[in-house]
Amino acid sequence: MVTDSTRTVVKSGPERASSGASGPWTGASIEGLWLQPLMGGTISDDTAIFCDLTEIEGDGLQLRAATAAGQSPSTGVGPGELGTLVRRGLKWAFAGAFVMRFGTFLTGLIMARILSPRDFGVYAVGFVALTVTASVNDIGIEPTLVRWPHDLDDVAPTAITVVMAFSLALFAGFWFAAPAFARAFNTPDGTGVIRLMSVGLIISGAFTVNSAMSNRAFRVHIRTSGEVAAMVVSIVITIGLAEAGFGAYSLAWGSIAGNLVVGSVLFIWAPTRYRPRLHWPTARLLLRHGLPLAGAGLIVVATLNTDTIVVGRVLGPVALGFYVLAWNISNWPVTLFSGAVNNVSLAGFSKLQHDQAELSRAFAQAVGAVVAVTLPFCVLLTTLSLPAIRVLYGLKWAPASTALTFLAVLAAMRAVTLISTDALVAAGHGRMALGLQALWFAALIPSLVIGAHVDGIAGVGLGHVIVAGGVVLPAFAWALHRNGFSLRLIGRAVAWPVTGGLCVAMVATIVSHLPLPDLVRLALSGILGLAVYLTVIRSLWVPVLEARRLKRKALAL
Secondary structure, X not given: OEEOOOOEEOOOOOOEEEOXXXXXXXXXXXXXXXXXXXXXXXXXXXXXXXXXXXXXXXXXXXXXXXXXXXXXXOOOOOHHHHHHHHHHHHHHHXXXXXXXXXXXXXXXXXXXXXXXXXXXXXXXXXXXXXXHHHOOOOOOHHHHHHOOOOOOOOOXXXXXHHXXXXXXXXXXXXXXHHHHHHHHOOOHHHHHHHHHHOHHHHHHHHOHHHHHHHHHHOOHHHHHHHHHHXXXXXXXXXXXXXXXXXXXXXXXXXXXXXXXXXXXXXXXXXXXXXXXXXXXXXXXXXXXXXXXXXXXXXXXXXXXXXXXXXXXXXHOHHHHHHHHHHHHHHOHHHHHHHHHHHHXXXXXXXXXXXXXXXXXXXXXXXXXXXXXXXXXXXXXXXXXXXXXXXXXXXXXXXXXXXXXXXXXXXXHHHHHHHHHHHHHHHOOOHHHHHHHHHHHHHHHHHHHHXXXXXXXXXHHHHHHHHHHHHHHHHXXXXXHHHOOOOHHHHHHHHHHXXXXXXXXXXXXXXXXXXXXXXXXXXXXXXXXXXXXXXXXXXXXXHHHHHHHHHXXXXXXX
């Protein structure tokens, strides 16, 4: 341990036990607890953390040497290897997101025909309580560890101890507050569901360090394997219990079982297992940088769940069930495409934090890619919300379409704000990211309450779109420009995708008014709309395919 007159910084950390396996877990992607990526890793003062960390004995030389060699201080990889890691991580992230989305899609189709809208509403109450508390149960330590510029051996044992202590305290509070929370949502029968889902806090807290290790090393393949295994177990348990008449409890048990499977798989395959130990100087350092992140995470999750709270309080559990279904459907493009990118974007951007020009260029490319793959599906969901729900879920769920029309538009905007938040965090502007989330939250509350009273769940969806388009996106654009990100590059990156999205909207609107069965309208709109879209953005994907063809040809020679 090295000390000076103003601070005490850790060097001597506890011993660790290692295994021969590889690939730690990223608990942020546990089913039902995947909102942590939204909060990113908002380091509040990039300069301060580097000053503190370079005081660690010997590590200041390591940091300077790595930087001078053109390597990432946190992993020691060069720019070329970084690109390989990001591409490999994206491949696994997309594959995992596709499998997970397909599995949950099929499960949703089955569960919507077994359970009632009220059952979904009761489960949603427990899910909201869990996600709000899960957003802070790591006290911001996980994203802090992701950006930690040195090895984690000195800080990981203390991180485990602090996070687990706080998670257990949250679990206790969650348990005793459950009856009051359920009554506040007009669902007194939801107390048991809320208490059951609180177990997820302990599971999430136990693997926080493993999650950070996975994100730092781009070990997406291990996480994806665990998630697929968890999905299978969760589906079997959920459907089995629902058929047996367990109602909302079937969803809660399935979620907890999936959490436990992911944690078990990735704990077994973790290359390093730390023993919990508390070192107060380390704890203070982690909390000093982590607490602002926890605040940012709480605001992000509160923003995303304010609508559920408003619908549950104002409109009741049945309307909440319809709204939850609409939200889940609108979230498909974000989960499948944007969510996969966000699994690696924070770590990838962080490796470029010392080169603003390169970071700005990489961010513009990332935004263009996210918009290009997300926008057409959001447009189709917006224009075809009613026939889509009638075909997939049945007539009893048709009221959900009124909210889906607007929530699909919101999803496209969220995709941009998610990756923008990661870019600001990676550049060391966490406080600004926190301020943007606070602005979003403050503007959202009155808009959603007014919308719920005026037009039910449709009004809530419209309130979301008004705030995101009129307040949040302009604020993010200002923040990015102020901190050295080129709006010109971003505009060029999204110009063709936005033009193509407008063309898709025109095609889908025309087809939706034809006197055809719902299934035919869906298929025709999708085929024609995507064909037009790919034609419009041809300049984006054709060069990529041509470059890959030439590369394969060169390798063959």
